[in-house]
Amino acid sequence: MSTQTSPDRSSPRGLSQESSEWSWQGIGDSSQSQSNQERAEGDTLSNDEEYDRLLDETALEERDYYAMLGLPRQPAPTPPQIRSAFHSLSLRLHPDKQPPHLQEIAKEQYVRLRTAYETLINPQKRVVYDVLGEEGVKAEWGPGGSMAKGGEAESTQVGVKAMTPAEFRRWFLRLMKRRERQALEELVSSKSHIRVNLDAVGFFHPDVIQKLRAVSGLMGDHSLAKAPPPLQATELELGHEFDVPLPSLGKLINTRLGLVSNGNNKDGTHVEPDWEEETGDDTQLTVSAGIEGNIIGFAAKPKHHHVEDEDDGEEGYSLTMPGVLARQFSLGFDIEHAFPEKPISSVKEPNPASSFLHGTMVGLRTELLPERRIQASLTRPITLIEGTQPFFCRIQTTFQKSLLTGPPSVEVTVTRAVGLGKTLFCSWSSGSSVWPPFVQQLFSRFMPNGEEGGATAVLSTVVPRMVVGISGALSPAVAEATQESTADGRVQKHPSSNRTWNVQLMGSVFGNQLSATYGQDFFASASTAPVRSAFTRSGEYSGEDSSSQHIEGSRGIRVEVEGRIGPSASFAWQIRGLRRIGNFTRIGMGVGLQGVDGVFVAFSWNRLGHSIDVPVLVCPLMLLSVKAVVLALSVPVGAYSLLEFGLIRPRSRRQRKTKLAKRRNELQKLVDGRREEAQQASRLMERDVMVKQAQEAERNGLVILKAEYGSKEAMAPRRPDPRRRQSRDEIADVTIAVAALVDEGQLSMPRRLQRSDIVGFYDPAPLQKKRLRVRYLFAGREHVVEVDDDESLTCPMRSHRTST
Numbered sequence: 001m002s003t004q005t006s007p008d009r010s011s012p013r014g015l016s017q018e019s020s021e022w023s024w025q026g027i028g029d030s031s032q033s034q035s036n037q038e039r040a041e042g043d044t045l046s047n048d049e050e051y052d053r054l055l056d057e058t059a060l061e062e063r064d065y066y067a068m069l070g071l072p073r074q075p076a077p078t079p080p081q082i083r084s085a086f087h088s089l090s091l092r093l094h095p096d097k098q099p100p101h102l103q104e105i106a107k108e109q110y111v112r113l114r115t116a117y118e119t120l121i122n123p124q125k126r127v128v129y130d131v132l133g134e135e136g137v138k139a140e141w142g143p144g145g146s147m148a149k150g151g152e153a154e155s156t157q158v159g160v161k162a163m164t165p166a167e168f169r170r171w172f173l174r175l176m177k178r179r180e181r182q183a184l185e186e187l188v189s190s191k192s193h194i195r196v197n198l199d200a201v202g203f204f205h206p207d208v209i210q211k212l213r214a215v216s217g218l219m220g221d222h223s224l225a226k227a228p229p230p231l232q233a234t235e236l237e238l239g240h241e242f243d244v245p246l247p248s249l250g251k252l253i254n255t256r257l258g259l260v261s262n263g264n265n266k267d268g269t270h271v272e273p274d275w276e277e278e279t280g281d282d283t284q285l286t287v288s289a290g291i292e293g294n295i296i297g298f299a300a301k302p303k304h305h306h307v308e309d310e311d312d313g314e315e316g317y318s319l320t321m322p323g324v325l326a327r328q329f330s331l332g333f334d335i336e337h338a339f340p341e342k343p344i345s346s347v348k349e350p351n352p353a354s355s356f357l358h359g360t361m362v363g364l365r366t367e368l369l370p371e372r373r374i375q376a377s378l379t380r381p382i383t384l385i386e387g388t389q390p391f392f393c394r395i396q397t398t399f400q401k402s403l404l405t406g407p408p409s410v411e412v413t414v415t416r417a418v419g420l421g422k423t424l425f426c427s428w429s430s431g432s433s434v435w436p437p438f439v440q441q442l443f444s445r446f447m448p449n450g451e452e453g454g455a456t457a458v459l460s461t462v463v464p465r466m467v468v469g470i471s472g473a474l475s476p477a478v479a480e481a482t483q484e485s486t487a488d489g490r491v492q493k494h495p496s497s498n499r500t501w502n503v504q505l506m507g508s509v510f511g512n513q514l515s516a517t518y519g520q521d522f523f524a525s526a527s528t529a530p531v532r533s534a535f536t537r538s539g540e541y542s543g544e545d546s547s548s549q550h551i552e553g554s555r556g557i558r559v560e561v562e563g564r565i566g567p568s569a570s571f572a573w574q575i576r577g578l579r580r581i582g583n584f585t586r587i588g589m590g591v592g593l594q595g596v597d598g599v600f601v602a603f604s605w606n607r608l609g610h611s612i613d614v615p616v617l618v619c620p621l622m623l624l625s626v627k628a629v630v631l632a633l634s635v636p637v638g639a640y641s642l643l644e645f646g647l648i649r650p651r652s653r654r655q656r657k658t659k660l661a662k663r664r665n666e667l668q669k670l671v672d673g674r675r676e677e678a679q680q681a682s683r684l685m686e687r688d689v690m691v692k693q694a695q696e697a698e699r700n701g702l703v704i705l706k707a708e709y710g711s712k713e714a715m716a717p718r719r720p721d722p723r724r725r726q727s728r729d730e731i732a733d734v735t736i737a738v739a740a741l742v743d744e745g746q747l748s749m750p751r752r753l754q755r756s757d758i759v760g761f762y763d764p765a766p767l768q769k770k771r772l773r774v775r776y777l778f779a780g781r782e783h784v785v786e787v788d789d790d791e792s793l794t795c796p797m798r799s800h801r802t803s804t
Contacts, residue, residue, distance in 0.1 A: 062134040065116035067757035070741060072750040073130075079121060086117040089759060092685045092740070105680045113759070123165045127172055146175055181245075187584075190242035191609035193290075196233055198616040201598075203230035205623060234617075239290030239330075250283030250337055282338035290330045332367040356380075374399040389417045400462070404443045406434045409462050422472045425504075431464035469504025498558070511567025523556035523644070557640070562592075570595065575633065576602070577640060584608050589640070591632045596621055599632050667766060674762035675732070681760045682736040689739045701745040702796055703777040707738035709755065711765035712788070715773060730765040737761050738774060747774075747795040755789060776800075 069085040071077040077085075091097065093113055095106040119125045119137055124147065129137050139145050146152040152175055153160045160168055341359040360380040367373040375398045381390035394413040411429040418424045435443065499520045506513045558578040565571055574592030581587060588604040599619040605612045619628045697703045708715065710731030737760025741747055749755065755772065756763035763770070773786045776795060783800035787793045 063112070063116070064754040064757035065119055065129065065134070067754035068113060068116045068759060069120070070753070070758060072752040074752050077120075082117065082120050086113070086121075089113055092688045093681070093759070098684060102684060106684050109677070109681050109684060109759075124160055124168055127165060127169045131169075131172065131176070146172075185243075185245070188608050190240065192241075193237070193239040193611050193613075195235075195237040195292075195613040195615075197235035198231060198614060199234045200231050200616050200618050201620055202232070204618050205620075206230075231616075233295055235293070236295050237290070237292035239288065239292075241286055241288035244285040244287070246283040246285055246335075253283070253337060254340065284336060286334040286336075288330070288332050288334065292328050292330075329369045330367070331369040332365060334363065334365040336361060336363040371400070391416045398462070400432070404446055406432060409433075418470075422470060424470050425468075427465075427467040429462075429465050432462040463509050465506060465508040467504055467506045469502065471500070471502040473498075473500045513564065513566045515562070515564040517560065517562045519558060519560040521556050521558050557644070560590075574602075576604075577636070578604075579640075589636050591636060593624075593629075598622075598624060599628055601632060601636065671762070671764065671766065675764070678732070678734075678737070678760050678762040685740050685760065686736050689736050692742065693739055696742065696745060697777070700779050702742050702747060704735055704739040704742065704747075704774065705777060705782070706773075706775040707735045708732065708773045709734045709761060709764070710770060711768045712771045713768065714765070715771050715786075730768070732762055732764045734761050734772075738772075745796075747776075747793065749787075749793040751790060751792040 066073050066077070069082060069089065071081060071085055090110065090113065093106055093109045095103045095110060098106040119129050125137055125141070128140050128147075132140070140151075141147045144151075147160070156171070160171070163171065338361045339357045339359065360378065362379075363375075363377040365375040365377075367375075375396060377394060377396040379392065379394040381392050383390040392415045394415075396411045396413075398409045398411070400409070409430050409432050411427065413425065413427040415423055415425040434440065501516075501518045503516045504514075506515075556579075560576045560578065561574075562576075563571075563573045572592070572594055574590055574594075576588055576590030576592075578586050578588040585605070585607040588602075588606075590602045590604070591599070592602065593599055594615075598617055598621040600615045600617045602613060602615040604614075618632060693703055695701075708731050714730040737758060738747070740760060741749065741758075749772075755761055755770070770789045771786055772789075772793065773784070774793070774795065775782065775784050777783070778796035782802050783796060784802055785793065785795065785797070785800040
């Protein structure tokens with residue numbers, strides 16, 4: 001090894017020697033930016049898979065404040081550690097420590113560093129940053145935020161500055177949960193349904209209508225003397241319901257039963273409330289109302305009224321009153337409450353009732369119209385063998401008449417998961433019945449006049465029945481849970497096509513009925529991920545998707561097939577296609593055969609619980625033929641195929657290509673900007689790092705010769721793939737940045753440290769896995785080490801020593 005000479009302290013490049021072991025490459029080589037602009041279309045960002053990863057790379061938009069100070073997130077750094085890290089970096093990046101030509105650059109770097117320090121050293125800002133990130137801190141302390149003037153923080157009984165970090169975190173997460181609930185209620189707090197049945201037989205079969213008019217005229221029936229219109233509405237149904245959360249009532253019930261803490265322990269000490277106690281609103285009231293009925297023949301009818309005059313006596317006149325729209329009105333109220341799933345250890349001694357109610361849901365529904373009815377239900381999971389799937393049992397009783405006329409009807413439903421994505425269910429209903437004769441005689445003295453026939457009326461409306469069935473569903477969430485690893489370590493996923501099916505058999509006194517349904521997505525390149533809450537059951541913030549940058553594949557069409565065989569071999573079927581447009585809206589069209597009516601074509605629209613259904617009768621049952629069925633199926637399928645493959649998909653491909661190109665340019669500009677910032681930071685730290693590295697060299701300590709950070713594939717020693725253009729842009733020179741982390745002859749980079757945000761680092765290959773390669777001298781011998789992004793680095797180590 002060559003003799004070491006004193007470093008040239010006057011050179012801005014720091015350590016420089018004729019030996020290649022001591023040469024540091026210059027910072028800010030212009031050849032990198034030039035080659036960066038010449039990146040070809042066939043590089044690693046060109047395929048669709050990496051495009052999708054590019055769109056999901058939202059972490060590049062924000063900086064990791066912990067990494068900027070050289071600190072890991074876990075274990076959480078203490079305030080003294082944060083101050084020490086900031087003090088060490090500020091000595092190198094402060095504008096007053098730099099020559100005049102670097103002060104403007106140093107000012108920009110120092111402002112970013114101080115912003116990170118002020119955020120992490122402030123307990124409240126640090127909590128918000130850990131939950132929402134950089135943009136969340138700006139929003140909460142900006143106009144309209146919770147910490148700004150007039151925000152939610154001013155309405156607290158205990159000021160947020162007086163709270164401990166744990167108390168502030170609970171308060172802020174509770175606030176975030178409340179905001180999420182309010183946004184959800186604005187979207188889906190109410191539901192409505194509109195169904196209009198149309199009759200188009202006169203449009204498709206006018207000759208049949210003429211024959212019916214002729215036959216009815218010969219028979220003396222003049223009801224068809226006037227030809228019906230080609231399209232007329234026959235039936236209308238309107239329904240609406242909305243939910244009213246009752247969190248205070250739910251907390252009162254749980255507290256009275258000893259299921260949750262009332263704020264004090266058994267020994268009188270204060271108890272911190274549980275997350276579900278603070279944020280859960282498992283009690284809500286549902287109000288529903290609707291009308292339905294036939295609308296043919298309900299024309300306006302004149303009614304005769306009598307008015308008594310003082311002089312002329314009684315007079316009569318006719319007044320045309322509006323016709324009745326529907327024959328049945330409905331109005332009901334439903335309240336549900338879910339008890340906590342697990343007990344709280346700090347509450348008082350629970351009673352047997354409270355132990356039974358854990359994980360139980362109770363409900364009470366009252367119907368005022370069209371007739372008075374009360375339903376009470378209880379649902380509870382029961383685990384027979386520890387570690388197995390529980391049975392979910394639901395018991396519902398219906399009180400439709402007085403208990404003097406007969407017992408209430410009882411319905412018991414048991415469901416259990418069997419296998420992956422399959423559920424077996426069984427339901428039994430007792431129906432309406434009457435008391436035995438001796439009980440009727442006992443209650444007869446208490447019955448008012450006219451009440452004896454009530455039981456018979458009830459018996460005619462509710463009949464005993466038994467339902468047994470099995471259902472299955474393979475959704476993206478289930479497919480994600482069934483991932484398998486191949487021999488080479490790659491993850492193999494099952495197709496997630498949102499496939500559902502259901503088969504059930506029902507038996508009653510009127511006969512048996514077998515029904516089956518099947519639904520699956522077709523022509524979809526990617527399944528839609530289910531929308532989940534941003535909070536876990538334990539109250540932790542799990543983050544939220546960035547839908548603004550997400551580009552999904554073709555949504556395709558969902559096909560649902562339903563068949564039913566009833567008593568006397570009656571058969572009904574329906575084939576329906578659904579397609580999602582926008583984020584929350586679905587439109588659909590279906591064809592089917594319904595009982596004695598005939599073939600109908602149905603159109604549907606659904607958005608966030610609001611739906612409109614319009615079934616149109618096109619062919620009566622007496623004219624049913626194979627030709628009519630084929631036409632009813634082929635016309636909608638042909639129209640949709642022409643629309644989907646001729647208009648929607650070509651336009652979607654153009655939009656996808658445009659947005660991907662725009663996002664790629666944005667990412668490239670972001671990488672260029674981060675590269676420039678890293679080079680500026682390295683120039684600012686170079687002089688101070690040079691001095692410390694010279695001191696390490698004098699005592700044969702740790703001297704960083706070369707450090708590179710970049711794509712694993714680009715840094716691999718094997719021969720490059722000829723199908724992929726390798727570029728030096730995928731490797732960043734971070735020699736000065738790594739040398740700046742050397743403290744007292746040691747280098748330590750924890751595994752949880754976000755390396756791309758360390759001062760002097762940047763991410764040269766955002767869509768790929770990265771690797772850090774460090775070549776250093778220790779005790780006069782050369783060492784080399786390579787670690788991945790998810791591995792920690794500690795230097796010096798004997799295992800890093802080279803053979804030469």
